[in-house]
Amino acid sequence: MSKRTKLEAIDLDAYYGDFHALKGINIAMEEKAVTAFIGPSGCGKSTFLRTFNRMNDYIEGFKVEGQILIDSKNIYQKDVRVDELRKEVGMVFQKPNPFPKSIFENVVYGLKIQGVKKKSVLEEAAETSLKRAALWEEVKDKLHKSALALSGGQQQRLCIARALAISPSILLMDEPASALDPISTAKVEELIYELKNDYTIVIVTHNMQQAGRVSDYTAFFYMGELVEFNKTKTMFTSPKDERTQNYITGRFG
Numbered sequence: 001m002s003k004r005t006k007l008e009a010i011d012l013d014a015y016y017g018d019f020h021a022l023k024g025i026n027i028a029m030e031e032k033a034v035t036a037f038i039g040p041s042g043c044g045k046s047t048f049l050r051t052f053n054r055m056n057d058y059i060e061g062f063k064v065e066g067q068i069l070i071d072s073k074n075i076y077q078k079d080v081r082v083d084e085l086r087k088e089v090g091m092v093f094q095k096p097n098p099f100p101k102s103i104f105e106n107v108v109y110g111l112k113i114q115g116v117k118k119k120s121v122l123e124e125a126a127e128t129s130l131k132r133a134a135l136w137e138e139v140k141d142k143l144h145k146s147a148l149a150l151s152g153g154q155q156q157r158l159c160i161a162r163a164l165a166i167s168p169s170i171l172l173m174d175e176p177a178s179a180l181d182p183i184s185t186a187k188v189e190e191l192i193y194e195l196k197n198d199y200t201i202v203i204v205t206h207n208m209q210q211a212g213r214v215s216d217y218t219a220f221f222y223m224g225e226l227v228e229f230n231k232t233k234t235m236f237t238s239p240k241d242e243r244t245q246n247y248i249t250g251r252f253g
Helices: 045-051 082-088 103-113 119-132 152-165 182-195 208-214 232-237 242-248
Strands: 005-016 019-030 034-038 062-070 089-092 170-174 200-204 217-222 225-231
Touching (some): 005 045, 005 200, 019 045, 019 200, 019 225, 034 045, 045 170, 045 200, 089 152, 103 119, 119 152, 152 170, 152 182, 182 200, 182 208, 208 232, 217 242, 225 232, 225 242, 232 242
Parallel strands (some): 034 200, 034 217, 170 200
Antiparallel strands (some): 005 062
C-alpha cells in the first residue's frame, strides 16, 4: 500500500532580498518516511527545510512564491497560525541547543508554553519523550540536574525529546549529527530509524553515508534547484542526472 503525501512543495521559489535561493521546487514527501536533503553548502537545503515550519519568516527580506502544503493545506496562507503550525512540525538543529535549565524543564518547555500545568501530565510527557529519544535510561535519576552537564550526544537526544514532547507529526532535522562524535552519531541515526514509525522526518545532511543509512528517499539540491528526487537506494546506485552522480561520488561538493 502506498503511503500518502504528508509534505509537498509546488512551484516554490524563495528569495532573500534579491538573491533567488530556491528555484521552482516541486516535490511530494511521504508520510512516516525519512527524506534526506543532500547537496553542497549554500545550495538551498536548509532554506527549503525551514519553509516547512516558517522559520525563515524571521529573516528580513525573505519571501516565498508558490505553495508549501502539509496534509494538503497551504501553510503560507493568511489564516495559518504559525504557533499552531510549529506544534505540528518539530525542529532539531545542527548544534545541540538545550536551555540552561534542568533536563526535565527542557523536555516540558513547549508544553508549559502551551499552558499545560498539571504535574502528572508533564511527568508522563517527559518520560515518554525521553524514552522515545532513547535517553531515559541515562537520565532518569538526574532529571533535575542541568541539561548543560550532559554530553554533546545526550544533549542532541534531549533536544529531540523536547521536539517530540509537543506531539508533532513532522520532525525537521538540520544536520542533527554534524557536531557529534561517531558513537553519538550512530545513536541519533538509530533513533531516526525508529522514529519514522510514528513521524514524518526530513533531514538535511552533508554526510552521504548517513543519507544512505537513515533515509528512504533522497533529494539532491544544487544551486537552488532540486536536481533529482528518488528512493535513496536508486539515487545512490543509479542516479539519473550526471550532477547527482558527480556529487555522490565526491567529484565536487
